[in-house]
Amino acid sequence: MNKSIKVLAPASVANLVCGFDVLGMSLADPADEMIMSLTDTPGIKIIHEDEYNLPEEAEKNVAGAALLAMMKELDPQTGFFLRVKKTIKPGSGLGSSAASAAGAVAGANALLGNKFSQDDLVRFAMSGEKLASGVKHADNIAPCLMGGITLIRSIMPLDIVKVSFPELYVTVVHPQIEVKTSDAREILRKQVLLKDAIKQWGNIAGLVAGFMQKDYSLIGRSLEDVIIEPVRSILIPGFNEVKEKCKNAGALGGGISGSGPSVFMLSVEEKTANRVSEVMREVYSCLGIDFKIYVTKIDEKGVKIEVFQHQ
Amino acid sequence: MNKSIKVLAPASVANLVCGFDVLGMSLADPADEMIMSLTDTPGIKIIHEDEYNLPEEAEKNVAGAALLAMMKELDPQTGFFLRVKKTIKPGSGLGSSAASAAGAVAGANALLGNKFSQDDLVRFAMSGEKLASGVKHADNIAPCLMGGITLIRSIMPLDIVKVSFPELYVTVVHPQIEVKTSDAREILRKQVLLKDAIKQWGNIAGLVAGFMQKDYSLIGRSLEDVIIEPVRSILIPGFNEVKEKCKNAGALGGGISGSGPSVFMLSVEEKTANRVSEVMREVYSCLGIDFKIYVTKIDEKGVKIEVFQHQ
Numbered sequence: 086m087n088k089s090i091k092v093l094a095p096a097s098v099a100n101l102v103c104g105f106d107v108l109g110m111s112l113a114d115p116a117d118e119m120i121m122s123l124t125d126t127p128g129i130k131i132i133h134e135d136e137y138n139l140p141e142e143a144e145k146n147v148a149g150a151a152l153l154a155m156m157k158e159l160d161p162q163t164g165f166f167l168r169v170k171k172t173i174k175p176g177s178g179l180g181s182s183a184a185s186a187a188g189a190v191a192g193a194n195a196l197l198g199n200k201f202s203q204d205d206l207v208r209f210a211m212s213g214e215k216l217a218s219g220v221k222h223a224d225n226i227a228p229c230l231m232g233g234i235t236l237i238r239s240i241m242p243l244d245i246v247k248v249s250f251p252e253l254y255v256t257v258v259h260p261q262i263e264v265k266t267s268d269a270r271e272i273l274r275k276q277v278l279l280k281d282a283i284k285q286w287g288n289i290a291g292l293v294a295g296f297m298q299k300d301y302s303l304i305g306r307s308l309e310d311v312i313i314e315p316v317r318s319i320l321i322p323g324f325n326e327v328k329e330k331c332k333n334a335g336a337l338g339g340g341i342s343g344s345g346p347s348v349f350m351l352s353v354e355e356k357t358a359n360r361v362s363e364v365m366r367e368v369y370s371c372l373g374i375d376f377k378i379y380v381t382k383i384d385e386k387g388v389k390i391e392v393f394q395h396q
Numbered sequence: 397m398n399k400s401i402k403v404l405a406p407a408s409v410a411n412l413v414c415g416f417d418v419l420g421m422s423l424a425d426p427a428d429e430m431i432m433s434l435t436d437t438p439g440i441k442i443i444h445e446d447e448y449n450l451p452e453e454a455e456k457n458v459a460g461a462a463l464l465a466m467m468k469e470l471d472p473q474t475g476f477f478l479r480v481k482k483t484i485k486p487g488s489g490l491g492s493s494a495a496s497a498a499g500a501v502a503g504a505n506a507l508l509g510n511k512f513s514q515d516d517l518v519r520f521a522m523s524g525e526k527l528a529s530g531v532k533h534a535d536n537i538a539p540c541l542m543g544g545i546t547l548i549r550s551i552m553p554l555d556i557v558k559v560s561f562p563e564l565y566v567t568v569v570h571p572q573i574e575v576k577t578s579d580a581r582e583i584l585r586k587q588v589l590l591k592d593a594i595k596q597w598g599n600i601a602g603l604v605a606g607f608m609q610k611d612y613s614l615i616g617r618s619l620e621d622v623i624i625e626p627v628r629s630i631l632i633p634g635f636n637e638v639k640e641k642c643k644n645a646g647a648l649g650g651g652i653s654g655s656g657p658s659v660f661m662l663s664v665e666e667k668t669a670n671r672v673s674e675v676m677r678e679v680y681s682c683l684g685i686d687f688k689i690y691v692t693k694i695d696e697k698g699v700k701i702e703v704f705q706h707q
Contacts, residue, residue, distance in 0.1 A: 103597075104597065107594060107601060239595070274590065277587065277590050278587055279623075286414075287548060290415065290419070290547050290600045306555060
């Protein structure tokens with residue numbers, strides 16, 4: 086009889102418009118599910134019970150890569166078994182790979198009696214993210230693990246700050262086209278104008294102050310990105326239209342979720358968030374692009390773990 | 397008998413290391429003093445009662461330029477008389493021109509029965525700043541007018557955010573060399589690396605969160621500037637040495653005040669701030685450079701106005 090656990094790893098929105106590579110927010114919905122247990126056989130065995138045809142070899146699997154990073158600091162006899170049912174579609178811009186990586190290491194850590202610190206888990210999970218995007222970053226991993234809104238002040242050394250926030254509703258549309266994080270990164274310019282960078286740090290400072298002061302208007306005014314969005318939005322059909330119409334419908338603001346193609350909008354009230362979802366539906370129906378919409382809230386807890394016994 | 401007022405306009409520290417052009421902090425000491433009154437003769441008459449040989453013609457004087465901007469929206473018969481005793485040395489990097497401009501317009505507004513809004517005053521004062529630095533910016537003007545720590549999220553449209561902060565001591569050394577704001581601006585590169593900009597917005601977000609959460613350690617970790625300081629510090633003899641030694645003496649951190657040459661350091665306790673002042677004294681004494689040191693606190697009020705009657 087081995088202890089099994091059920092892991093729920095939430096989707097997340099990285100960047101939050103003006104906080105490229107440093108801000109992230111955890112979502113109450115959707116979330117990936119994993120059933121995990123320790124095994125007597127050393128190594129990592131992964132089975133996917135979803136529709137995404139992801140590789141199951143540990144080295145090629147995001148959850149596996151994250152666990153392999155953890156294994157380097159464990160007894161080589163340790164073995165993990167994972168049944169993964171992903172709901173967050175890979176390439177959606179909703180932190181799908183972060184959920185795989187963070188869920189796996191948080192689950193493993195629970196099975197091992199919480200041997201590792203939160204920072205260790207972020208470190209391991211970043212190895213999984215590297216497999217997916219080619220870059221070690223934590224702006225999805227941190228909110229997925231810790232919940233809420235997180236700031237990665239620095240990656241090296243790792244410095245994660247939790248940012249308090251008021252009640253907010255999040256509407257997300259995922260147009261069913263694929264944008265690879267690695268492609269979305271390659272089209273960015275390596276240099277930016279100082280005057281644009283100044284606007285951006287005014288906005289990120291305003292956004293953090295707005296969240297902490299619970300100042301909805303300031304949050305809305307600060308949701309502006311003069312550097313990344315003008316480049317990346319080209320990859321997302323209907324972006325400018327959907328953004329403008331959602332704001333007209335009462336959303337505080339929003340933009341590309343992570344590297345896209347999902348687009349998120351923040352609203353103060355649920356009814357506004359629902360109205361925003363109608364606008365998104367209209368725009369993508371007219372464009373003839375399949376889409377999926379979530380109306381949700383900010384998740385406050387991060388990865389959730391349930392323990393149960395099974396044969 | 398004309399109503400006269402005494403105006404005290406505080407020094408300020410712009411940029412706060414990682415918030416180039418957007419953050420600023422008002423200081424309890426030093427402050428400029430102006431005696432102002434309305435006159436029957438239209439126009440602006442300025443007399444300087446200090447040692448700085450500043451031009452007294454309104455168009456060439458920073459306080460005058462700010463008042464001229466205000467005059468465009470006033471009855472052309474309005475006249476102001478100013479006796480100015482500056483304590484904040486021009487070119488010190490302590491917001492000397494902002495104090496002249498903000499003090500003059502705040503004083504004039506008090507004489508006119510508070511006809512204008514705070515945003516109007518910032519706008520007028522920026523015209524004074526433009527005369528001094530060639531650029532319209534508000535990162536000294538806003539804290540000088542409003543006190544405390546301010547964020548200029550945007551100049552156009554003007555969006556100023558007050559940022560709350562914990563008790564902090566400020567030690568400032570002003571090495572008596574002149575760095576012109578316009579020169580300090582010209583040596584900056586027009587483009588910056590995206591990866592450096594990302595570090596910078598991680599730090600400014602961390603600094604704002606640190607101030608608001610009253611997290612001294614986070615404030616210290618966030619006081620890092622990878623873009624402006626490496627270029628501008630070359631103009632300040634002893635900069636790296638004084639910064640390192642002040643941090644070793646217990647300062648949370650600090651850097652160039654505005655465009656320099658003044659250097660400021662933040663400390664949690666007064667005795668640390670005093671120890672930091674000793675370190676500054678030693679460094680500049682050894683370098684054979686005259687200096688002035690202030691051990692002070694963050695000013696919470698901004699421009700102060702006393703009303704009195706005189707002949």
